Amino acid sequence: MIKLTRLNNSTVYINPDLIKSIEETPDTIISLANGDHYLVREKAEEVIDKIVAYRVRIIHLSEQWDDSGSAI
Numbered sequence: 001m002i003k004l005t006r007l008n009n010s011t012v013y014i015n016p017d018l019i020k021s022i023e024e025t026p027d028t029i030i031s032l033a034n035g036d037h038y039l040v041r042e043k044a045e046e047v048i049d050k051i052v053a054y055r056v057r058i059i060h061l062s063e064q065w066d067d068s069g070s071a072i
Contacts, residue, residue: 002050
């Protein structure tokens with residue numbers, strides 16, 4: 001999950017695997033595959049950076065486990 005800020009300053013956590021599109025109009029609108037939409041304070045490039053960091057973190061964590069599911 002990535003942490004984003006709604007326009008009213010509340011926090012929302014979004015599964016980046018569900019993101020269908022990101023638009024700046026000038027507010028950033030995130031559209032999900034399930035039809036939900038979120039208006040967030042972060043610019044599109046910031047959202048993309050958070051998605052990349054999330055994926056890097058997942059890959060890094062997966063490399064810490066061996067094939068039997070035990071920590072290396």
